[in-house]
Amino acid sequence: MSSAAAEQLGHAPAIATPQRGMFALLCVAGFLCCAPMAMPPGHLVALCSDLGIAPARGALMLSVLLGSALLSRQLWGWLTDRFGGLYTILAASTCQAAALLAFVFTQDEAGLFVVSAAFGLGFSGIIPAYVVVIRQFFPAEEAGWRVPVWFFSNICGMALGGWLAGYLYDLLGSYGAAFAVGVALNIGNVTVVGWLAARRKG
Numbered sequence: 001m002s003s004a005a006a007e008q009l010g011h012a013p014a015i016a017t018p019q020r021g022m023f024a025l026l027c028v029a030g031f032l033c034c035a036p037m038a039m040p041p042g043h044l045v046a047l048c049s050d051l052g053i054a055p056a057r058g059a060l061m062l063s064v065l066l067g068s069a070l071l072s073r074q075l076w077g078w079l080t081d082r083f084g085g086l087y088t089i090l091a092a093s094t095c096q097a098a099a100l101l102a103f104v105f106t107q108d109e110a111g112l113f114v115v116s117a118a119f120g121l122g123f124s125g126i127i128p129a130y131v132v133v134i135r136q137f138f139p140a141e142e143a144g145w146r147v148p149v150w151f152f153s154n155i156c157g158m159a160l161g162g163w164l165a166g167y168l169y170d171l172l173g174s175y176g177a178a179f180a181v182g183v184a185l186n187i188g189n190v191t192v193v194g195w196l197a198a199r200r201k202g
Helices: 003-008 019-037 039-050 055-083 085-105 109-123 126-137 140-172 175-198
Strands: none
Touching: 019 039, 019 085, 019 126, 019 140, 019 175, 039 055, 039 085, 039 109, 039 140, 039 175, 055 085, 055 109, 055 126, 085 109, 085 126, 085 175, 126 140, 140 175
């Protein structure tokens, strides 16, 4: 039986990290990915206005971002079933970080449409894969409190990310710095999840 198939049955290979420590790291990782995740959706229309792009076009970009997320979630679900939650988080979070970095440097309308679609592709696969990881590596009877606690850490990250992007914009007059901070947070997420994935046994 493959390791991915074993995970689906709730018999995932162990990770060489105590359960408390692993859950705490998953909460930290969720916070670090959700803070940058909130930045483009909350500020994309304003970013377009700063660049001289009509607000209606910015709203269309946001629709493209969300539509890309809707369609690509099916792909991430397939990858989670095949390779497991941790590796799916790594792939999706790396995609999100790359798209967020592209937001820092992209100034034209056509490029922003492409970057918006790429960002939607990345962020759509992250949160469902985390829930799968929690179910795979912790007893089912603990899901009733672990999943809400983990989601709360995500919501805190979302709130911080949306606020922080606006605060940095007000302070510096540009979204470039805000998105660059988001990239740094996202890299922190990739580092934590990559470390957990590297410590898997089996």
